[in-house]
Each structure stands twice: as structure tokens, then as C-alpha cells.
Amino acid sequence: MFLGIDLGTSACKLLLIDAKGKVLASVSKTYPVNYFNQNWAEQNPEDWWKGVKEGIEDIMKGVDRSQLRSISFSGQMHGLVILDKENNVIRPAILWCDQRTQKECDYLNKDIGTHKMLNWTGNIALTGFTAPKLFWVKNNEPENFKKINKVLLPKDYIAFKLSGEFSSDVSDASGTVYFDVKKRKYSSEMIELIGLKSDSFPKVYESYEAVGKILPELASEMNLPSSVLIVAGAGDQAAGAVGTGAVEEGIISVALGTSGVVFAPNDAFTLDKKHALHSFAHANGQWHQMGVILSAASCLKWWVEDVNGTKDYDLLLSEAEKVPAGSERLFFVPYLIGERTPHNDPNAKGCFIGLNVSHKRGNMTRAVLEGVAFALRDTLELLKESGISAKEIIISGGGSKGKIWNQIVADVFSSNVKTLVSNEGPAYGAALLAAVGAGEFSSVKEACSSCVNYSENFTPDSAKVVDYNRYYEVYRSLYDTLKSTFAKISAL
Helix, strand or coil: CEEEEEECCCEEEEEEECCCCCEEEEEEEECCCEEECCCEEEECHHHHHHHHHHHHHHHCCCCCHHHCCEEEEEECCCCEEEECCCCCECCCEECCCCCCCHHHHHHHHHHHHHHHHHHHHCCCCCCCCHHHHHHHHHHHCHHHHHHCCEEECHHHHHHHHHHCCCEEEHHHHCCCCCEECCCCEECHHHHHHHCCCHHHCCEEECCCCEEEECCHHHHHHHCCCCCCEEECCEEHHHHHHHHHCCCCCCEEEEEECCCEEEEEEECCCCCCCCCCCEEEECCCCCEEEEEEECCCHHHHHHHHHHHCCCCCHHHHHHHHHCCCCCCCCCEEEECECEECCCCCECCCCEEEECCCCCCCHHHHHHHHHHHHHHHHHHHHHHHHHCCCCCCEEEEECHHHHCHHHHHHHHHHHCCCEEEECCCCCHHHHHHHHHHHHCCCCCCHHHHHHHHCCEEEEECCCHHHHHHHHHHHHHHHHHHHHHHHHHHHHHHC
8 A cells, every 4th residue: 555645735635545546545634824914824834744643543544554565745845844953843834825035036036147047946036936935034034044954845844754864856846946957956056045054955856766764653653564665755746747647748737726737747858938937857757847827726716606606616617608619709817816827927917808798697607717728828838839749638626527617628728638537636646656666666657557547538629729719819918918007906
């Protein structure tokens, strides 16, 4: 048996699978997030550890614990966990969604310069990334900065608590902006700039490599074999891609969750000249490029539950199905909380454009679905400019449960779209990485081909492809038209 632990922002999900990839059990444990100062977000790492320990105890009930061979991880990326010389947490973890570091990002991208940042790391600094958080602590909490002995990412803190080893993996480390993605090692220039010693950062492994074994005292406490391997794991998007089978070039993963992700595996390191995509190491030993929109399925939730005051998704989606492609010239811009790819603009706003008296609720619902698909296509177009083709789209996440949305994505992308039999997300990818680390499979690719299965296939409608190409050209012009207005609204 193999255990995958997905350390999410609001909960950790644990998933137990057998050697054939069959899901045996799953458990979730929630924990709080502290949001304050409008856009700051922190968590107590001990809450993660408490949830993981309780989750392991619950998920192992009723199974033969002696058969557990390995544990691996998926984790919320970019979070900053700092430990002192006694391995105590110095301050609450600063999370991926925390936006306090704009000043630090400006220093890195403007004063140090994007040219150096790209040469040193392969990416520019964004407010969510880890290095700007370290600079923020250095600038605003110098006493805490002086105490730093180890710098960890969220899932790596759990790996440490289980194994006693300080470790990370190449995919998660890629989102720190102190890691040279192309060379798959830390950037000495960035570590010197931060002002810490190189041994303050954990050893980096490939995602499928074992970093050690479970601590003897924990094995005894949890009644688990002392031989259980702790496998490095991956950042949530790379682990999610493993869980969908997106581990070969040309196989594109679209995660239609609260946020939206378009994830493209690459055989070689590729840099986006426009700096709009993330170029990271993949969990399969290679690389990937990725674009993120901040609001995806959350747009539909906002429209159905908050605006229409109902949870009858089927009713609203059935109304949308009766509306022709293009929603009769109605557009929805899905920037409800700003946007990352491709605009990197926290001031961007959501809006309906083109409303007239003939439009009904079904038009607006379909426009929401199409607007999210158009926003995701922005990333696809950037990938094409980098020379990456989309032979096949694998769609996952809560939004993929609606057939109409899957078909819209197929038509907007002009590509075949496949859905998953088991939509367990990053936790399933983490469990597969655990299996590879234990030697059950020779590679991540073999694990995916053996265990990941697909259900429905959505083929693009050629007539709708033509229509959506016309509508997309209008959609992509809207941001430039409205950018100054967004800024004025934010300044009010």
C-alpha cells in the first residue's frame, strides 16, 4: 500500500492506494487560515502536522498497517516555513496567496533586474513566491530573520516531521525563485542575495526519490512498519499532473478548480520570453510550463450561489445549454480577484460586457463558462508561441463534472478533452510518487500508464470552433481596453 498526502490550503487530503492504483480509502482534515491586513495569509505549521497525524490514524483504520510501504506528498506551493536551531517554527507560515511582498518583488525585478532573475532562476519574482517572503522577513522582522536555521516549504515541513530529514523536491523548489530550474539546483546568486548560508536550505531530490524512512518513534506510535519510506513528493500542480497522467509532451492538463491551471510537460527546459508563464521542473524528471488564472470554478460558484442565491447548478447549466456558442455576443471577464496569467495584474476586475435586453440568465451563465475557457486559452496561446502543441487535453477539478463546460473547453481549445475515472487530484499523484519511490514502478510514466484511467471524451465541434475563434479575438482585446479603467476603480 502507498499513501499520498496532499497538504492543501484549507485541508489535507490523504489517499491510500494499492499496487494497481486502486483507491482503498481517503480522509480529509481541515485547519484554519488566518487572513488579515486585507491580503495577508498565514497558517500555523503545527496545525498541518496535527491534521496529518490524525489523518494517518484515521485512514489506516481497518487495513493491515504492516503492508504500508511508502508515503509521499503534494503540497501548496511557495509558502515560507522558517525554523530555528532547535527546529522550532519561528513564525507562522506565509502562504502562497499572501500579497504583502510587492515592494520586495519590485526590488528583485527592477533593481536586480528581470534579466538576472531569469538567468539565475528561470522565473521572475511574483508576490506569491517564496524568495520575496524571505526578503520581507529580512526587511520587517530582522530578529526573526537572524534566527533562521532552515527554510522549508509546507509539504517539506511534514516530510521533516515524519523522517527527521530536511528535504525538498525539484518541482516545489521551482516556485521559490531561489532555485535554478534549468540546472535543477539552488541558485548560489540568489542565496547570497538573500543573505543566508547554503546549508539553511534542504537537500533537493527528484519528486519520486526516497529521502529517508519514517522515524522509529513515530513508527512505534502509529503502529507502522519502521521500513516505511518517505518519498520527496511534488508541488500541488506537478503532483496533480501526475494524477491525471500529464507526464508526456503534448499532453496538456487543465485543472478547473477554484483557480484554473493549464499545465504542459516539456522534454527540455523552455523559457517564456514574455515572462507570463511559470517554467518549473516536473515531477517526472523533466520540466513543465504552466499558466494560472486566479478565478475558474469559483466564478461559477459566485454566479450560482452568491448572485443567484441557489445551489441548483443543474438548473442554471441546463439553461446555458440552450444558448448558442458565444452567448449571443455576451462576454464575461473572469478577473474576480485580479489575474495572474497572462496579465499579472492585481487590479483587474470581473465584468459582463455586451449585455442587452434580450439576454437572459442562461446567456449570463454560459458567458461565465466561456469567459473562464477564454482565460485558460490565453495560456494555451502562450504555450503555442513557445513551440508546444496540445495533442490532447486532460481536464480535472470540480468544474470538470459539468459536461457543458468540458465541451466548451474542447471547442475553445479546438482539442480533444478527456475526463478522469478517478478525479482524486494531487493526492492521487502523490500516492503514485510514493509507489515509484518504493520501486513498484520503474518511472512516473509507467505508474501513470498503469494506473490512470479516463472516462469520457469530448470532441471539438468544427462549427463552434470557428465561432469561438472569432469571439476569442474580441475577448483577448478586452483587457487592454479596460486596463486603465481597472486601475481607476482600484484607486477610488
